[in-house]
Amino acid sequence: MKKGISFRQAFFTLLKRDLQIAIRHKGDIFNPLLFFILVVTLFPLGIGPEPQVLSRVAPGVIWVAALLASMLSLERLFKADYADGSLEQMLLSPQPLPLMVLAKVLAHWLLTGVPLILVAPLLAVLLHLDNNSYGALIATLALGTPVLSLLGAIGVALTVGLHKGGVLLSLLILPLYIPVLIFATTAIDAAGLNLPYSGHLAIIGAMLVGSLILAPFAIGASLRVSTN
Amino acid sequence: MVEQNSSKALLSANQLTCIREERILFDELSFEITAGEIVQIEGPNGSGKTSLLRILAGLSRPYAGDVHYQGENITRVRDEFNDDLLYLGHLAGVKSELTAEENLNFNLRISGYDEFETGDILAKVNLAGFEEALAGHLSAGQHRRTALARLWHTNCKIWLLDEPFTAIDKKGVEELEHLFLAHSKRGGCVVLTTHQDMGIIGDDILRKISLEYRFV
Numbered sequence: 193m194k195k196g197i198s199f200r201q202a203f204f205t206l207l208k209r210d211l212q213i214a215i216r217h218k219g220d221i222f223n224p225l226l227f228f229i230l231v232v233t234l235f236p237l238g239i240g241p242e243p244q245v246l247s248r249v250a251p252g253v254i255w256v257a258a259l260l261a262s263m264l265s266l267e268r269l270f271k272a273d274y275a276d277g278s279l280e281q282m283l284l285s286p287q288p289l290p291l292m293v294l295a296k297v298l299a300h301w302l303l304t305g306v307p308l309i310l311v312a313p314l315l316a317v318l319l320h321l322d323n324n325s326y327g328a329l330i331a332t333l334a335l336g337t338p339v340l341s342l343l344g345a346i347g348v349a350l351t352v353g354l355h356k357g358g359v360l361l362s363l364l365i366l367p368l369y370i371p372v373l374i375f376a377t378t379a380i381d382a383a384g385l386n387l388p389y390s391g392h393l394a395i396i397g398a399m400l401v402g403s404l405i406l407a408p409f410a411i412g413a414s415l416r417v418s419t420n
Numbered sequence: 421m422v423e424q425n426s427s428k429a430l431l432s433a434n435q436l437t438c439i440r441e442e443r444i445l446f447d448e449l450s451f452e453i454t455a456g457e458i459v460q461i462e463g464p465n466g467s468g469k470t471s472l473l474r475i476l477a478g479l480s481r482p483y484a485g486d487v488h489y490q491g492e493n494i495t496r497v498r499d500e501f502n503d504d505l506l507y508l509g510h511l512a513g514v515k516s517e518l519t520a521e522e523n524l525n526f527n528l529r530i531s532g533y534d535e536f537e538t539g540d541i542l543a544k545v546n547l548a549g550f551e552e553a554l555a556g557h558l559s560a561g562q563h564r565r566t567a568l569a570r571l572w573h574t575n576c577k578i579w580l581l582d583e584p585f586t587a588i589d590k591k592g593v594e595e596l597e598h599l600f601l602a603h604s605k606r607g608g609c610v611v612l613t614t615h616q617d618m619g620i621i622g623d624d625i626l627r628k629i630s631l632e633y634r635f636v
Binding site: 195197201205209212213216270275276277280282284285287322419420 | 499529
């Protein structure tokens with residue numbers, strides 16, 4: 193009975209399990225995506241079909257909807273594991289906790305972030321987004337949504353032990369989301385005006401790298417506090 | 421300074437105090453558990469048995485005092501301690517969306533084992549034929565057995581088991597008792613909570629730690 197699992201194998205074991213569970217629970221994937229699509233499609237109905245107005249608000253609408261969809265889906269990240277005791281087992285496993293947490297966040301992003309990125313260009317057509325802005329839209333979402341998942345997971349880890357943590361969760365993590373929102377939407381606006389936006393992307397990229405390195409430790413520590 | 425004899429103890433509790441909901445569950449509780457011991461923590465509901473086990477496992481922090489693993493504070497040697505610890509809480513840690521086999525496979529791999537035959541292990545807990553059944557569709561006892569299956573494939577010395585016999589039938593309890601005895605002969609220790617009387621592990625072997633319900 194030797195113990196021979198490498199960190200990489202442990203990481204992929206957990207990732208595979210979370211994807212497997214989500215695939216058997218399809219609502220987990222489709223609810224946030226449906227929310228995203230509904231919010232974005234309601235805007236042209238609400239503010240009228242003028243292309244100038246719509247293309248002006250398009251970056252903001254898409255990003256705000258993506259941000260809220262990501263927040264809605266976050267609550268389930270640790271809830272089920274907390275309720276059935278798997279979280280305790282994860283905390284007590286000999287594998288490093290930040291690594292395991294990262295696997296869970298990655299699974300969550302693959303299930304909720306990636307579908308948003310794929311659907312966003314289609315919804316952008318609906319909002320008459322400037323033709324030049326599509327590249328920026330996809331790039332900001334690709335760099336920005338993992339940041340949302342990572343930062344959000346800290347808040348979820350802190351509130352997982354509470355019965356009604358929903359409101360507290362939004363208050364905790366919305367301020368952290370705002371910089372991502374600002375830089376992402378200004379990047380898309382800049383692209384629409386044919387201005388360079390690589391500076392904005394670099395800042396979002398820096399946020400991604402920073403949260404990728406620091407957030408797993410913060411999430412792990414928060415989980416230890418929450419299960420105390 | 422660590423005392424001389426505590427280095428022999430696998431697990432030792434020093435002056436543990438636990439306070440929940442402004443009630444003292446136990447205070448200045450100290451004991452040592454050495455290799456080969458089977459310890460039952462007993463006491464009425466609400467006396468702090470689960471809290472004590474969670475503190476021993478390092479899941480909860482005591483209000484005061486500390487827990488030592490082979491003479492070292494568990495917060496300092498968490499990796500080595502976790503590597504030698506098997507904790508089963510009263511929540512089984514079994515995913516109802518996964519099959520019995522997938523659950524066991526995941527639990528063992530995440531504990532670090534990579535060579536095992538899930539079918540054989542499940543057969544030992546009488547789950548042969550249920551490998552492909554979703555854990556959510558199993559009975560309460562079978563659900564519990566899926567979690568307990570890990571006990572048959574482990575080289576952890578310290579077993580902390582919270583109510584391991586819940587929903588398990590008489591024969592299953594006997595098998596578990598035999599397993600505990602074998603484990604203690606191999607040099608491990610078992611700490612468990614239960615309200616059930618054990619038939620095979622006699623009072624001569626079983627050590628009891630009693631907690632009382634306190635009103636203050």
